[in-house]
Amino acid sequence: MSEQKESENNLNPDKPKKKKFTMPHIYVILFIFIILASIATYFIPAGMYDRVPGPEGRETIDPNSFQHVEQTPIGIIDFMTAIPRGLIEAGEIVFFTFIIGGLFAVIKKTGLIEIGVDKLTRRFSHNSIMVIPVLFILFATICGLIGTQELSLVYVPVMLPLMIALGYDSIVAAGVALLGTAAGFTTGFLNPVNTGLGQKISGLPVFSGIELRLIAFVVFIAIGLTYLLRYAQKVKKNPKASLVYEDDTEKRKQYLEKSETGSPRKANTRQKIASVFILLFFCLLIYGVITQGWFMIEMAGLFILMGVAVGRISGLNFTEICEGFNDGFREVLIGAFIIGVARAVAVVMEDGMVMDTIVNSLGSLVGELPAVFGAIGMAVVQMLFNFLVPSGSGQALVTMPIMAPLSDLIGVTRQTAVLAYQFGDGIGNLLYPTSGYFMATIALAGVSWEKWVRFYLPLFFMWFGAAVVILIIAQVIQWT
Template sequence: MAEHKKTGAKSKGRGFTMPHIYVILFVFIILASIATYFIPAGTYDRVPGPDGRTTIDPDSYQSVEQSPIGLTEFMTAVPRGLIEAGEIVFFTFIIGGLFAVIKKTGLIEIGVDKLTRKFSKNSIMIIPILFVLFAVICSLIGTQELSLVYVPILIPLMIALRYDSIVAAGTALIATTAGFTTGFLNPVNTGLGQRLSDVPVFSGIEFRIIAFVVFVLIGMIYLMRYAGKVKKNPEVSLVYYDDAEKREQYLKNNFTGDPLQINNRQKVASVLLLLFFGVLLYGVLTQGWFMIEMAGLFIVMGVVVGRVAGLNFTEICFGFNEGFRDVLVGAFIIGVARAVGVVMEDGMVMDTIVNNIGSVVAGLPAVFGAVGMFFFQMLFNFLVPSGSGQALVTMPIMAPLSDLIGVTRQTAVLAYQFGDGVGNLLYPTSGYFMATIALAGISWNKWVRFYLPLFFMWIGTAIVFLVIAQLIQWS
């Protein structure tokens, strides 16, 4: 109660309180709806693309009859957004349920106890070890959504090591984004972007590896500095009061008592858990698994591991229910965010925006053209936060456009990668990101306060790399 009073007193003294994320997203939906009355409607022809995907014909843009959003379309935007984002919405529910079940088995508590004891004297080293691991994995397979898998494990670990929820979420989100953004072998953005641009797939890997190292170092140092401040003075944490219940649950000792013991059933369950994660990696890397397949595996994992560890079926069901409740708000936010794109597509203004901004970029000098492409991709990422979706819409236009203004196609692909990546941890329309911070119990407003300085650092870094790429005519 005392902490709640402190929070209220602290908030009362402020002149401005950030609106709830629902309010922010609803305002975006209203603005997008109004825009459909003023932005001319237009469309590109859709044609078959690489790997059976649908892409656009860059020479086919045409104006069509205005199709502004009516009252019915506006009222149904959020429900339709939830339906269209159903895959990630329900993936978020299943992830929450799975880890609530695993928590009930005691395996997470035992694992955290062992790791906290191991790193208790040099706890900061856990961050670079995990950071590099997550960044490399994402740069190889391009699945930022794995942040949703990492965070429920990282939360108790980081709290026990006397950090906070932002350090836990940042280790997963910043690392995966650094890897995804520079993706030297990422099939989701690098591979697809190069194929759509008629550039040899995964060519230019040396330059991308350098970018990977720089982005990872900047993100890692930024997070470690914040973590060091929190360790030194917990009250500087942006989520100090929000983490009160987690501290009570996970911060139980100073590693001086006897370590937690694991029983035989838990030992077998932990081995099964590792085997299931091996199956997960196999499916993602070799079988093209994504959220539907992973969610199905997680349901089986929760039931099997929970039962072997000693839970009965009723306890497993209650565990899933508790996890569903924990992530309800975050899952709903994903659908509300998708409603912005639904409105723009219904009003047929998405292609018009792409066409007009492409025309603006075409008028820039070559070195500024590469930077202009980056900013265009970063802004468009708000409307289409999917990496592959953005590539299929923009790269058929940006690739030939780069020829006209003297930018190499390799550089155009890099501009798309950077633009698609850095905004993923800022825009509330980014579904996996909003789901991840919801799992961590972090409000969007507080995450933005933490991430914004790094966001601008990464923008500056991206500009430097793009200018260098253009000056050396990287191809």
Template sequence: MEKNTTTKKKGFQMPHIYVILFLFSAIAAVATYFVPAGTFERVPGPEGRTTIDPTSYTQVESTPVGLIDFLTVIPRGLIDAGEVVFFTFIIGGMFMVLRRTGIIEIAVDNLSRKFANNSVLLIPILTTVFAVVATLIGTPELSLVYIPVILPLMIALGYDSMVAAAIALFGTVIGFTAGVLNPINTGLAQKISGLPVFSGMGLRLIIFIVAVTMGVLFIMRYANKVKKNPMNSLVYEDDREKREMYQKVGNVEKIKATPRQKYAALATLVFFGILVYGVIGHGWFMVEMSGLFIIMGIVVGLIAGLKTMEICEGFNQGFRDVLVGAIIVGVARAVAVVLEDGQIMDTIVNSLGSLVGDLPAVLSAVGMYVVQLLINFIIPSGSGQALVTMPIMAPLADMVGVTRQTAVLAFQLGDGFAHILYPTSGYFMAALVIAGVPYQKWIKFFIPLFVGFVILSVVMLIIAQSIQWVG
């Protein structure tokens, strides 16, 4: 009987993510032989950032990426993405130290008992909180912090790692995309476009509410299926070890914290308070957060009574657990390295931008959205994409009869939701590995909702274009 249940029909299997990213890099390298090389002139932009002069595009001598150059793109991608790579390692190490102190298991035990009869309520609560934070400060990378915190809880409550990843990733990407008061995408794009910063808040708030509702209902539907029958989980086999570790929590006698563990838990909250203060008040990003997490792991571990050797081994084990995710980040960056070496990234951006001008007026806003969606694959950064595309899209919007406010919205929607779809998005791939969710299974899970997000985006842009939205 066991033999029959494990037998599967042979069919198409998604290649390993390493293979996918290598093929993308190879295709990009081949393209450097056929796509004309070209560049925009870089000029000072808002807040001291470098942007482009949209009228300065010129073709330059072709610099195709040869075999020897191609051999180095993955190592160079790892170097270029070093900030994300090492952040992934450090956050994995820090949370492993916290697990060794026992305070995570105690927190999970308490929360799982409290929400035992209403566990599904945690999904809208956590998703909305994460979305609100992201729409105010614009840091979807915080999903890397959220996932290790909520993952044990979701497993203990009878869900799976896909639910934990979805709560963190959906919440942060929806908040970031809607950008009600997000300085990273909305604020910067509006500055570049010559618009009042954070104008048009009303329509963005509507998009925020609708998208959060869609995300929450989507997660809850899947979570209820897993709760009723764990075999419905897309990551049932991947979660085997986690279920053995966490689902026993809450089913035995309540875990009592020692005085040292209580002090360690208090210190953890203090460190997270410092993290929030640093991100909001001083613009901290991955380097500063990494440094804080190293100190946090050491201090909390010592307070909880761990020996220095145990703390070091905790970091080492955490590093090993997220190794694949950290490497994927660098491999994904290799695609952009190839396009930059071949000097065809600006050519691609210029060509896609020009295509929008050939569309009927009513479809111009949608065309801008599609262009931004495509460009996001090679520039998976909100601020980076704004600095490259908005100097082109803002004046182009004037020419085709689209308001600049709508052009900014097209950028937000095209840039945002795809952050948790494309394998070239570094923090996203790292988040999946921290959650223990294979990329192929995430795509199977997420594609239906992504299609819903695309429909929402197109509808909102048609409405904005129809009313000639100015904010």
């Protein structure tokens, strides 16, 4: 039968072929979201909560102050300027992405990345798969302690050449960084960004209930790591099974072929000194993040100094360093721009004053659920809201003042409500194109959003299933 169909097609070459569905460009998808958000401002009643001082001097909402206000739907000028304003509001992460790209392009020019990759590739050539669990668990633990998912942006430029040289692909490189940090951030056993802040707002002792969070941490790592290892082994066995096989062609030429030929690469004296300085800079970075509250602006400033210092010590002149930064800027340009376009969705919702109305409605919806499903409903609501406000701390300040007292009314402990927020926030971060650090990370890895979604979606449902089971257990034991 198939031969007959093939002969018919050969006899009728002009016969139109069925067009295969292709995912629209990410700009198109985000633009559609902006249009839908703008239309929604005409139909969703405008409303607002009063803002009051919250933990650590941050502004939060008064959960009892919601009131409807005059409708302010998005006009032509507001719609027209949404993307530029999105870029301005997301400026911190946009420029952080540029600086990260520039820094690693400079380090690449020094030859240090190639030397490091060559050494690691030769060391793990007979057991390359072990690199993945070691780094995955390390990244998860770091994020479980300090909660900085944005460090994925630092990890990926190092992971990419290593994973390609070991015979894997760009998705494995991005997966080690993103899935590892997501597992640690989502369960956040000592994470001040989501766990600590969520508990402060909910009136709970900070980092209480750590035992169940540690169990969740192990469960999420086990599921995520198993999933990534299976994909990595499949790619290692058959490179054409990679979702990004065509996209990685140039990377394979650059890293894989070089690692398979030639004698071991050795660092000269200047490069050895520069390597020590890189280590010192990263120690300073960790110190600043943990003890001084450094975030993207401070880290970006440090990375500029790091690029200049390491470049000069390695023997690059100032022109070469500047060109290195320019090369890096070009490599991450699309990813950085996507971050600003994605932010435009929230800009439109805030301008139309419907963001608080959505929060109030979602909270009311959870309040209608039976107690046994209350915590699950909270996780779903947090996940939906995460599309609009992908910032963990930002989401906590908006939703937890509502969810904490609501949990008392529906028979869910406040500890469980915080965990539901963590699950809803963390899992969605690696799916939504409005998540800035995530889009920037896959841009650095050279992985399109559509292909990442094809890879991540099965794991998303696995992790959500695990979250549901853990929340049910927390509800049954009335975890406090």
